[in-house]
Amino acid sequence: MRTCQINPSILSADFTNLQRELTRIHTADAVHVDVMDNHFVPNLTIGLPVVKRLAEVSELPLDVHLMISDVDRWAPGYAEAGAASVSFHAEASAAPIKLARDLRAAGSRACMALRPATPIEPYLDMLPELDMVLLMSVEPGFGGQAFLDVVLPKIRRTRRAIEGTGLPIAIQVDGGITRETILRAAEAGADVFVAGSSVYGTQDPAEAVVTLRNLAASTTVSV
Numbered sequence: 001m002r003t004c005q006i007n008p009s010i011l012s013a014d015f016t017n018l019q020r021e022l023t024r025i026h027t028a029d030a031v032h033v034d035v036m037d038n039h040f041v042p043n044l045t046i047g048l049p050v051v052k053r054l055a056e057v058s059e060l061p062l063d064v065h066l067m068i069s070d071v072d073r074w075a076p077g078y079a080e081a082g083a084a085s086v087s088f089h090a091e092a093s094a095a096p097i098k099l100a101r102d103l104r105a106a107g108s109r110a111c112m113a114l115r116p117a118t119p120i121e122p123y124l125d126m127l128p129e130l131d132m133v134l135l136m137s138v139e140p141g142f143g144g145q146a147f148l149d150v151v152l153p154k155i156r157r158t159r160r161a162i163e164g165t166g167l168p169i170a171i172q173v174d175g176g177i178t179r180e181t182i183l184r185a186a187e188a189g190a191d192v193f194v195a196g197s198s199v200y201g202t203q204d205p206a207e208a209v210v211t212l213r214n215l216a217a218s219t220t221v222s223v
């Protein structure tokens, strides 16, 4: 069995009681926190003050996904706030290599995110600066969208490139992950899965996490 991780997104949780919502996903590997600025994406969620408090009260590591403009300026603050990993969008960064180094220096894992239509190839040389690559499988901005199968070849190309480096760089897939789509994403080489609606939209989110992780772990990667 492969080792796979499930990071539920609190975008689909009850925002009036996030501390309680964290306890409902106690089986998860980390909690995925979507930060949106109504500029990089057409939606607005939470920012640094809320993430700081989440880091203080959460027993799960924080996996912060920044969907914000001017990310070179703001991202290191999330690492300093205690996020275990911070994902910045390549499309929003003027200096992604420097930003990845800044995030590691601030104590978090460095992760670069790509919109569905953004190719990985221009960024292959900087893979050694990264701990994880986040490949969006929906247009960023909203939960509850359908998984875009068009990203599967990009997941495979990224997995092949990572294998070429010999480094333990993870591939995270975010958007539209369900019991069906997680199999395709896992077979293509992803090993960290964000799931919002398919976890929090169920009666037992902790059980949904276990089911998704077992499904992903049962696959064999075919790149």
Ligand SMILES: O=C(CO)[C@H](O)[C@H](O)COP(=O)(O)O
Residues within 6 Å of the ligand: 009, 011, 012, 032, 034, 065, 067, 138, 139, 140, 141, 142, 143, 144, 145, 174, 175, 176, 177, 194, 195, 196, 197, 198
């Ligand atoms: O980054 C995101 C949206 O921009 C979310 O993490 C993602 O959409 C998760 O929600 P769902 O599993 O419902 O698709």
Ligand SMILES: [Fe+2]
Residues within 6 Å of the ligand: 009, 032, 033, 034, 065, 174, 194
């Ligand atoms: Fe996300």
